[in-house]
Amino acid sequence: MQKPSIPKGTRDFSPEEMAKRNYIFDTIRSVYHLYGFQQIETPAMENLSTLMGKYGEEGDKLLFKILNSGDFIGGLNDAEKTSLSSIQLTNRISEKGLRYDLTVPFARYVVMHRNEIAFPFRRYQIQPVWRADRPQKGRYREFFQCDADIVGSDSLINEVELIQIIDEVFKRFGLRVRIKLNNRKILSGIAEWIGASDRLTDITVAIDKYEKIGADLVNKELLEKGLSEEAVQKLQPVLSLEGSASEKFTQLKNILRTSEVGQKGIDELETIFAHSERLGLSAELELDLRLARGLNYYTGAILEVKALDVEMGSITGGGRYDNLTGVFGMPGVSGVGISFGADRIFDVLNQLDLYPKEALHNTRLLFAPFGEAEAAWCLPLLKQFRQAGVSAEMYPDPAKMKKQMSYADNRAIPYVAIVGTTEMEQGTITVKNMQTGEQETLKPEDLLHRLTQ
């Protein structure tokens, strides 16, 4: 018999891990509700035609494809079997794929349900997504995203609200973060200004690495991508802008004074900054002109969140996309959204051990009967405690007290109710506090009262 295993980049979650993960999901969910977002779910698999071409060439490669059911090879003749390229063959034998993110399926959802939706539509969605990426620390092939989007509204107030949500969620986690903001329109303006409008994607991909690899290597990459020496030189003062957001805005306005789109981007960000500063934030809010983000459907504000106290990639991302539903035949709908990376947040909270004790809820009371008669006597009590909201369980087998005690110890159950013939006769329970080791004999209703105070 072969040892069992699970696919590369996937994980099992133990009860303890699930308690922690649910704490994360519950926290995010309750903040979403607080801000008036409604939950939807979409299927794990989508038609490949929905997914392909939405994430760029790289993204298409990372899609998990599902083999057609039945005799998927039957429709091919012998010549096709040998002559088709693997891409052509894929198109013939696979027409479904696992979702790569939640945003594109959401766009598909909005188009299909446009007549039922009241716009502006504030929806959230917490589901797993799959990417055929090579796994690494903080990178899995199956992971959860926690998306919130607002579609059908151009207002920058939506961006401000999403930033408030991010701030509130990380405040509740007790995690210090920096929210980095930029705007694709500013990046367009910069590309225009250095005379390389057509190279926007290459520029954004390169400068996105600035923090990691430094100015020299970014410039080297830009030159390799075919930008002129002059254009790269012209870019330098923009990339190295320092100071507060307002100082950066002042300088940027001057640099991009001839670029209409650039000015628009600056105006948008200034509005978002002004509102956010007025409302107040616990997190740091930073204008980062080197922030670019890969997903090429973003058209306006873009944002990313970094944890301050631990080394980890971005733990939340988002931005505005002006025409995501356009590819599904519904033009003119603007949306803006964020996505919490639950799996990375999980890793970060683990490293810093930031879980509140009460979040890792557990059985509070274990009934430890000496035999079957005692167990039967305990059953109604068990029900009574549960009805009063005390999470309780009973050791079901007639086992030695030592074994029942070590079970309670192992499960970290704080109270054990010991019931033997003496207790049954007297109608009492002997309760042991597992932390202090103290033990006393009480009437069941007194114990119940104590545990529900």
Added chain:
RNA sequence: GUGGUUGUAGCUCAGCUGGUUAGAGCGUCGGAUUGUGGUUCCGAAGGUCGCGGGUUCGAGCCCCGUCUCCCACCCCA
């Protein structure tokens, strides 16, 4: 997808230049203790040495392939 690295008990790891029956700690289970856990003592179970092939009288160790883990790219949560 490219390059590198790793894999021995449930976990963390030893294992000599290739040489008899592959070890330790922790954990698990049983007992010391038939009404009491966390400490202590005694004992036991648990391994096709990731998988497949090769070299050799002989392979955990050498060679090839493959899978996995981790790291750097690519990209991203």
